[in-house]
Amino acid sequence: MSKTYTVLNELLVELFNDILMIEQQALRSKDFNDLSITEIHTIEAIGMYGDKTMSEVAEKLNITVGTLTVAVNNLEKKGYVERRRSEEDRRIVYVHLTNKGKLAYRMHEKFHSAMINEVVEGLTDEEEKILISSLEKLNNFFKQRLKKIGGDV
Amino acid sequence: MSKTYTVLNELLVELFNDILMIEQQALRSKDFNDLSITEIHTIEAIGMYGDKTMSEVAEKLNITVGTLTVAVNNLEKKGYVERRRSEEDRRIVYVHLTNKGKLAYRMHEKFHSAMINEVVEGLTDEEEKILISSLEKLNNFFKQRLKKIGGDV
DNA sequence: CCTCAATATTTTGATTATCAAATATTTTTA
DNA sequence: TAAAAATATTTGATAATCAAAATATTGAGG
Numbered sequence: 001m002s003k004t005y006t007v008l009n010e011l012l013v014e015l016f017n018d019i020l021m022i023e024q025q026a027l028r029s030k031d032f033n034d035l036s037i038t039e040i041h042t043i044e045a046i047g048m049y050g051d052k053t054m055s056e057v058a059e060k061l062n063i064t065v066g067t068l069t070v071a072v073n074n075l076e077k078k079g080y081v082e083r084r085r086s087e088e089d090r091r092i093v094y095v096h097l098t099n100k101g102k103l104a105y106r107m108h109e110k111f112h113s114a115m116i117n118e119v120v121e122g123l124t125d126e127e128e129k130i131l132i133s134s135l136e137k138l139n140n141f142f143k144q145r146l147k148k149i150g151g152d153v
Numbered sequence: 154m155s156k157t158y159t160v161l162n163e164l165l166v167e168l169f170n171d172i173l174m175i176e177q178q179a180l181r182s183k184d185f186n187d188l189s190i191t192e193i194h195t196i197e198a199i200g201m202y203g204d205k206t207m208s209e210v211a212e213k214l215n216i217t218v219g220t221l222t223v224a225v226n227n228l229e230k231k232g233y234v235e236r237r238r239s240e241e242d243r244r245i246v247y248v249h250l251t252n253k254g255k256l257a258y259r260m261h262e263k264f265h266s267a268m269i270n271e272v273v274e275g276l277t278d279e280e281e282k283i284l285i286s287s288l289e290k291l292n293n294f295f296k297q298r299l300k301k302i303g304g305d306v
Numbered sequence: 307c308c309t310c311a312a313t314a315t316t317t318t319g320a321t322t323a324t325c326a327a328a329t330a331t332t333t334t335t336a
Numbered sequence: 337t338a339a340a341a342a343t344a345t346t347t348g349a350t351a352a353t354c355a356a357a358a359t360a361t362t363g364a365g366g
Binding site for chain 2: 322331
Binding site for chain 2: 140
């Protein structure tokens, strides 16, 4: 038990650190090296299809709308996203990806799929199942935690 | 294959988002609410036992020593860590946790162990082994990636 | 139709984390 | 011993973030 704990803990901690670093480095070396991780995640949250309001995107990213405003200003300046004021309700601002933004989106998606593919490739069916169910458990644990301490606010 | 990909990808993405949020919220609600996540991780990297040099800690955290200097200044001000100049080589600065720092360390450790318990609970010994080896594979994959794109620099 | 509260966003001011480059000190090496 | 290397700190700049204030618009009640 105690040994399992130590091993698992170290594995998980390392995993998180590595993924963060890899995403960062993947960005630096490729095209789109004028994008930070945060910006890629903003692009991800805006998504490929249709427009999203500022509030929707901010909620998805768990940041304030003020923070998002700044982020979108910069992304707009660099040509990855565009704003559009709603005609029906002129308080609302919609954002969507430009073609350049969509390219960046796909690139990041590709990185993710390469990562997953390579992981799954090395696993047997049994290992695959265990991995998925363990990650699900981990996820449930976190969801519960989030509810307890105050949820999405 | 395609289904596994989607499931795993979603699980991993959710997991990262949740963990970041939870760590943040856990800190806010508890004692030690004058600590940021980054600061807790610095405390974690300094560790319970003995002294570590600034360079060692910075390397562990993958940040520059300059960044760490600032972080340690603040942690010292708040009473979580202490500095000590080496007598043998006066260029070197050692840092270690104060009692308050050790308390914070243990609190964070507790959070981690609750997390691990949740995962391991319900697994047979056999499954436990498989989980560990799966995560090790995942880890190896990332390490390889890191080497390929440029390593620790 | 006017006013007031609510909603959506932006702006502002402050803080934290970060890096690279410059500086300071000490040790090692040639 | 003078130059080079190693260790840490300081400085100046940038990005991400929040809370609070400001702006613009809508909708509801009288």
